[in-house]
Amino acid sequence: MEMGYGRVSAKDQNPERQLVKFRELGIDERYIFVDKLSGKDFNRPRYQAIRLMIREGDLIYIDALDRLGRDYDGIIAEWKYITREVKADIVCLDNETLFDSRKFRTMGDFGKVMEDQFLSLLAYVAEQERKKNRQRQAEGIEVAKAGGVKFGRPKVYVKHNETFIRIYNKWKSGAITATEAMKYLDLKHRTFYRRMKEYEEIYIGEKHV
Structure with missing residues (x-):
């Protein structure tokens, strides 16, 4: 054969x-x-x-x-x-x-x-x-990398993302649940809380400058 x-x-x-x-x-x-x-x-x-x-x-x-x-x-x-x-x-x-x-x-x-x-x-x-x-x-x-190209899955930069900020404010005020916020932002559980922490650190940090 x-x-x-x-x-x-x-x-x-x-x-x-x-x-x-x-x-x-x-x-x-x-x-x-x-x-x-x-x-x-x-x-x-x-x-x-x-x-x-x-x-x-x-x-x-x-x-x-x-x-x-x-x-x-x-x-x-x-x-x-x-x-x-x-x-x-x-x-x-x-x-x-x-x-x-x-x-x-x-x-x-x-x-x-x-x-x-x-x-x-x-x-x-x-x-x-x-x-x-x-x-x-x-x-x-x-x-x-030396030229500034980043590899791997890109992060969602939340600082000036209007949709993110709007959903964050609703979640923080209790208007929507974390599960609903994750669905709106299309984020997994761990990623969602990591992004929230990043935003709060940036936001709070700038407010105290």
């Missing part, structure tokens, strides 16, 4: 380019598996599904080695599990000359040595690329 495994790192990324390659090979849609998750580990639902299906003699296509994963040791372990324990084969479409396990299999023990060398080199490159991406992301966040 021929199967295809594709992966993109985020839900908003499009795996279509990989899917086109699998379809051009004539792989049945039922046997094309795609994850939209990071390649940092192998706890991916669609990868685990294809892993359970693989049997001896099957052929699994991937677009590139880093689509399998980006963890150095993990890539090698998974490749060897599929090709040597299960006795299925893997083909990397972006470099079939080097990464077609069927070719290594025909070379016997020497083929295993050659396969190990190529795997180690390419898996190392894939992991280094992942580390670079993570570093670039961290550096980008630091630059953004």
Whole structure:
């Protein structure tokens, strides 16, 4: 049986380019598996599904080695599990000359040595690329923070929020309950009381300046 495994790192990324390659090979849609998750580990639902299906003699296509994963040791372990324990084969479409396990299999023990060398080199490159991406992301966040960009869920700034002040006054005077005030402001219990405290500290602080 021929199967295809594709992966993109985020839900908003499009795996279509990989899917086109699998379809051009004539792989049945039922046997094309795609994850939209990071390649940092192998706890991916669609990868685990294809892993359970693989049997001896099957052929699994991937677009590139880093689509399998980006963890150095993990890539090698998974490749060897599929090709040597299960006795299925893997083909990397972006470099079939080097990464077609069927070719290594025909070379016997020497083929295993050659396969190990190529795997180690390419898996190392894939992991280094992942580390670079993570570093670039961290550096980008630091630059953004230095430029005043704030990350995380934005706070509701209550000081000059007329709706908030009106609801606050009604709640404080007893005209409405805290539950009603939370509903009007669309705030959770803990957030509501935190915002009230913030407002009172700002308001009282300014009144005593």
